[in-house]
Amino acid sequence: xxxxxxxxxxxxxxxxxxxxxxxxxxxxxxxxxxxxxxxxxxxxxxxxxxxxxxxxxxxxxxxxxxxxxxxxxxxxxxxxxxxxxxxxxxxxxxxxxxxxxxxxxxxxxxxxxxxxxxxxxxxxxxxxxxxxxxxxxxxxxxxxxxxxxxxxxxxxxxxxxxxxxxxxxxxxxxxxxxxxxxxxxxxxxxxxxxxxxxxxxxxxxxxxxxxxxxxxxxxxxxxxxxxxxxxxxxxxxxxxxxxxxxxxxxxxxxxxxxxxxxxxxxxxxxxxxxxxxxxxxxxxxxxxxxxxxxxxxxxxxxxxxxxxxxxxxxxxxxxxxxxxxxxxxxxxxxxxxxxxxxxxxxxxxxxxxxxxxxxxxxxxxxxxxxxxxxxxxxxxxxxxxxxxxxxxxxxxxxxxxxxxxxxxxxxxxxxxxxxxxxxxxxxxxxxxxxxxxxxxxxxxxxxxxxxxxxxxxxxxxxxxxxxxxxxxxxxxxxxxxxxx
Amino acid sequence: xxxxxxxxxxxxxxxxxxxxxxxxxxxxxxxxxxxxxxxxxxxxxxxxxxxxxxxxxxxxxxxxxxxxxxxxxxxxxxxxxxxxxxxxxxxxxxxxxxxxxxxxxxxxxxxxxxxxxxxxxxxxxxxxxxxxxxxxxxxxxxxxxxxxxxxxxxxxxxxxxxxxxxxxxxxxxxxxxxxxxxxxxxxxxxxxxxxxxxxxxxxxxxxxxxxxxxxxxxxxxxxxxxxxxxxxxxxxxxxxxxxxxxxxxxxxxxxxxxxxxxxxxxxxxxxxxxxxxxxxxxxxxxxxxxxxxxxxxxxxxxxxxxxxxxxxxxxxxxxxxxxxxxxxxxxxxxxxxxxxxxxxxxxxxxxxxxxxxxxxxxxxxxxxxxxxxxxxxxxxxxxxxxxxxxxxxxxxxxxxxxxxxxxxxxxxxxxxxxxxxxxxxxxxxxxxxxxxxxxxxxxxxxxxxxxxxxxxxxxxxxxxxxxxxxxxxxxxxxxxxxxx
Numbered sequence: 001x002x003x004x005x006x007x008x009x010x011x012x013x014x015x016x017x018x019x020x021x022x023x024x025x026x027x028x029x030x031x032x033x034x035x036x037x038x039x040x041x042x043x044x045x046x047x048x049x050x051x052x053x054x055x056x057x058x059x060x061x062x063x064x065x066x067x068x069x070x071x072x073x074x075x076x077x078x079x080x081x082x083x084x085x086x087x088x089x090x091x092x093x094x095x096x097x098x099x100x101x102x103x104x105x106x107x108x109x110x111x112x113x114x115x116x117x118x119x120x121x122x123x124x125x126x127x128x129x130x131x132x133x134x135x136x137x138x139x140x141x142x143x144x145x146x147x148x149x150x151x152x153x154x155x156x157x158x159x160x161x162x163x164x165x166x167x168x169x170x171x172x173x174x175x176x177x178x179x180x181x182x183x184x185x186x187x188x189x190x191x192x193x194x195x196x197x198x199x200x201x202x203x204x205x206x207x208x209x210x211x212x213x214x215x216x217x218x219x220x221x222x223x224x225x226x227x228x229x230x231x232x233x234x235x236x237x238x239x240x241x242x243x244x245x246x247x248x249x250x251x252x253x254x255x256x257x258x259x260x261x262x263x264x265x266x267x268x269x270x271x272x273x274x275x276x277x278x279x280x281x282x283x284x285x286x287x288x289x290x291x292x293x294x295x296x297x298x299x300x301x302x303x304x305x306x307x308x309x310x311x312x313x314x315x316x317x318x319x320x321x322x323x324x325x326x327x328x329x330x331x332x333x334x335x336x337x338x339x340x341x342x343x344x345x346x347x348x349x350x351x352x353x354x355x356x357x358x359x360x361x362x363x364x365x366x367x368x369x370x371x372x373x374x375x376x377x378x379x380x381x382x383x384x385x386x387x388x389x390x391x392x393x394x395x396x397x398x399x400x401x402x403x404x405x406x407x408x409x410x411x412x413x414x415x416x417x418x419x420x421x422x423x424x425x426x427x428x429x430x431x432x433x434x435x436x437x438x439x440x441x442x443x444x445x446x447x448x449x450x451x452x453x454x455x456x457x458x459x460x461x462x463x464x465x466x467x468x469x470x471x472x473x474x475x476x477x478x479x480x481x482x483x484x
Numbered sequence: 485x486x487x488x489x490x491x492x493x494x495x496x497x498x499x500x501x502x503x504x505x506x507x508x509x510x511x512x513x514x515x516x517x518x519x520x521x522x523x524x525x526x527x528x529x530x531x532x533x534x535x536x537x538x539x540x541x542x543x544x545x546x547x548x549x550x551x552x553x554x555x556x557x558x559x560x561x562x563x564x565x566x567x568x569x570x571x572x573x574x575x576x577x578x579x580x581x582x583x584x585x586x587x588x589x590x591x592x593x594x595x596x597x598x599x600x601x602x603x604x605x606x607x608x609x610x611x612x613x614x615x616x617x618x619x620x621x622x623x624x625x626x627x628x629x630x631x632x633x634x635x636x637x638x639x640x641x642x643x644x645x646x647x648x649x650x651x652x653x654x655x656x657x658x659x660x661x662x663x664x665x666x667x668x669x670x671x672x673x674x675x676x677x678x679x680x681x682x683x684x685x686x687x688x689x690x691x692x693x694x695x696x697x698x699x700x701x702x703x704x705x706x707x708x709x710x711x712x713x714x715x716x717x718x719x720x721x722x723x724x725x726x727x728x729x730x731x732x733x734x735x736x737x738x739x740x741x742x743x744x745x746x747x748x749x750x751x752x753x754x755x756x757x758x759x760x761x762x763x764x765x766x767x768x769x770x771x772x773x774x775x776x777x778x779x780x781x782x783x784x785x786x787x788x789x790x791x792x793x794x795x796x797x798x799x800x801x802x803x804x805x806x807x808x809x810x811x812x813x814x815x816x817x818x819x820x821x822x823x824x825x826x827x828x829x830x831x832x833x834x835x836x837x838x839x840x841x842x843x844x845x846x847x848x849x850x851x852x853x854x855x856x857x858x859x860x861x862x863x864x865x866x867x868x869x870x871x872x873x874x875x876x877x878x879x880x881x882x883x884x885x886x887x888x889x890x891x892x893x894x895x896x897x898x899x900x901x902x903x904x905x906x907x908x909x910x911x912x913x914x915x916x917x918x919x920x921x922x923x924x925x926x927x928x929x930x931x932x933x934x935x936x937x938x939x940x941x942x943x944x945x946x947x948x949x950x951x952x953x954x955x956x957x958x959x960x961x962x963x964x965x966x967x968x
């Protein structure tokens with residue numbers, strides 16, 4: 001009997017009904033990412049109903065030498081949840097672990113299973129008068145476990161941090177099927193190594209997150225949203241400094257959009273509406289959201305004071321303040337539709353990079369120049385989370401070029417952007433992770449002692465590399481995983 | 485030639501003048517902690533002048549099989565910086581790595597070497613118009629490297645987190661003398677395992693922190709400080725909830741003091757002054773500090789609104805607001821002198837524990853009852869960082885007992901407190917760490933998979949256990965360090 005058949009029999013016997021998919025047509029959707037860029041092979045998909053069932057299934061896979069590819073909402077951008085195209089792989093789907101276990105209104109924490117979507121968790125928090133302050137485009141589909149495994153970021157990092165900062169405790173299943181219980185809702189706990197932090201962002205290679213305690217926040221009493229036209233990214237940074245000097249804790253979001261990106265958005269998606277008098281694309285732009293939990297606090301005055309001062313100094317050219325929730329949403333839509341607009345404009349290349357916040361203007365200037373030199377007519381559309389240093393330095397094909405010709409330049413264009421990022425002490429993956437897309441960059445960017453220690457940790461947790469094989473760490477050229 | 489002599493010759497040849505102490509009288513002060521509770525042996529003290537010299541010295545120690553005990557300001561409470569009493573040990577003192585390398589006013593970050601004291605770093609931040617928001621009693625002596633190695637906490641964790649949350653990047657030297665460069669001043673960087681977080685709080689057992697990037701904050705524009713009398717810890721928690729509901733980000737500190745502790749403080753140190761009309765000890769107490777960076781914001785109104793509401797509801801019995809900086813310091817002194825007052829009252833036992841914030845009243849009630857049952861006349865003085873769940877559940881001898889008799893009860897009294905902490909899903913060491921004092925608690929509290937993985941990490945980083953031996957992890961009864 002081949003290994004895979006006895007494996008499937010053992011799994012079937014231990015998973016509750018509906019917990020195992022083995023038909024090729026059922027398995028196939030789990031073997032590719034949502035953009036269709038990555039494809040792999042798996043002999044089955046398992047969908048355990050709870051942690052105990054999951055742990056048993058992992059133990060069975062270990063006994064059969066099968067490799068496990070954990071998959072949350074499958075919304076990642078780096079192929080981190082797609083199985084390899086060879087070997088004995090099983091996709092582990094978390095979607096049945098979808099219970100919101102409890103909400104503590106006093107401690108302002110929430111216990112959730114890994115398969116709960118971010119939107120469901122946000123809604124449950126809201127129903128309890130609280131707020132789960134993580135906001136990403138895929139929040140309707142992305143799951144808590146995947147968000148923790150990839151340390152998701154988004155537009156609120158400037159204020160609340162990434163998923164790491166929101167994760168108070170977690171439970172995970174190891175490569176051997178042991179349950180690691182780190183479910184301690186404590187702000188202070190100095191009792192040994194930070195295994196929780198090691199698991200967060202490890203993309204399923206050190207353990208499978210099955211449950212978490214999320215730190216919530218009280219609901220905001222009110223917000224102020226403004227769209228500002230600024231001469232350039234340097235001015236945007238001045239505006240950020242002016243806001244932070246006044247009250248850094250009021251800044252819920254600070255998003256940069258280049259003129260090129262805004263012009264493209266208004267051209268491709270005209271229904272977004274354009275609220276400023278200047279032609280979109282004449283300058284660069286910033287979207288500001290301020291928020292407070294103090295109902296008596298007057299944020300409008302704070303916003304107006306900062307805008308008056310920056311308008312006087314020429315840091316801001318023009319600005320519009322939302323007068324209603326509908327207007328706030330309209331201003332946010334100008335930011336959110338950037339991705340869709342780029343898609344409609346033809347072939348594009350995504351660079352999810354970060355640099356120290358003060359270096360953002362230099363990043364944009366130098367990377368734009370480098371890309372334009374390589375590909376005349378290219379449309380550089382840097383935009384994103386300026387407040388936390390994370391710019392999506394996306395590249396859209398020239399209007400008159402063939403998409404395939406443009407994509408053929410992808411390696412040299414990405415290298416050009418990354419060379420600038422590196423010179424500025426930045427990161428080649430700010431929030432999207434490494435997955436399988438960027439493993440080959442690890443030796444160059446995180447090599448030497450750092451990569452050697454990561455390999456040693458991987459070996460310590462999972463000597464046979466059965467958890468999410470081929471992700472995060474590149475294949476090891478050396479026989480020994482420990483640094484010399 | 486014995487190993488230690490050739491080791492010392494090699495070290496002397498590689499350290500700059502004054503970098504090696506070998507005379508018994510010079511070495512002895514480094515072989516005991518400041519309280520004189522722990523004593524060890526070392527053949528030398530090395531004081532390298534920079535990271536390169538330090539790394540070479542570590543490599544030399546590795547070649548000789550010598551063990552290294554990193555020591556910052558030697559202000560720890562768990563013997564984490566004191567060498568073992570056997571074996572070939574060298575104490576590594578960081579105090580010559582005392583440069584404030586740079587401050588970035590735009591990114592609001594600071595690059596410092598590990599031997600800089602917290603007070604020096606705070607002052608440098610202040611001189612740059614910024615704030616390093618970590619505050620602990622030992623800040624004049626404690627060093628940045630030690631604060632990172634122990635993930636120091638203190639009174640501002642409720643608002644800014646622990647040292648972990650303030651550490652944006654770090655540099656460390658591994659057991660083999662390799663330099664691990666994680667000096668990336670990035671808010672988002674998802675490129676592999678969180679080695680930074682693994683090193684933070686590892687108490688020098690995984691690497692020696694040599695340099696760090698600290699996230700600073702803008703200076704506060706103004707603060708409001710109040711001392712409140714509350715009926716009990718449950719009311720203190722209600723007061724905390726009332727403040728947080730209004731604006732959690734305004735709460736810079738929220739410190740609880742039991743009536744017994746306050747009475748003792750006013751009795752032992754009468755010069756602290758007592759600002760309320762009731763007799764000290766009649767009720768429990770809370771010290772609140774609110775802060776804002778918005779100069780136009782009126783925190784006094786917020787404080788008064790919360791106090792009026794809580795006074796109306798009987799949650800607060802009486803309150804005094806500081807009218808000047810001097811008065812603020814006076815109110816803070818009532819909190820800060822708690823430790824000294826306990827010392828003057830005779831023998832005392834310290835329990836640095838944490839529980840989920842909502843469980844604090846139950847912790848105090850149950851642990852007090854348990855201790856009083858074991859030792860009639862005992863003075864339980866729970867106090868500390870209620871806002872982050874960390875209570876110093878200290879125990880002072882009965883007024884009429886002999887100190888030695890009281891200390892003989894120490895194991896049973898600590899066990900009684902810890903049994904309650906455990907039942908409430910808390911931690912036996914909130915901010916003081918494990919050191920050598922609490923390693924024996926690790927198997928019971930952090931055993932099974934968690935301890936097995938910690939041991940596996942230790943082996944991956946330092947197979948011969950030469951970095952700070954005997955700390956954090958208890959001696960391993962099994963031959964293999966990996967979990968079965």
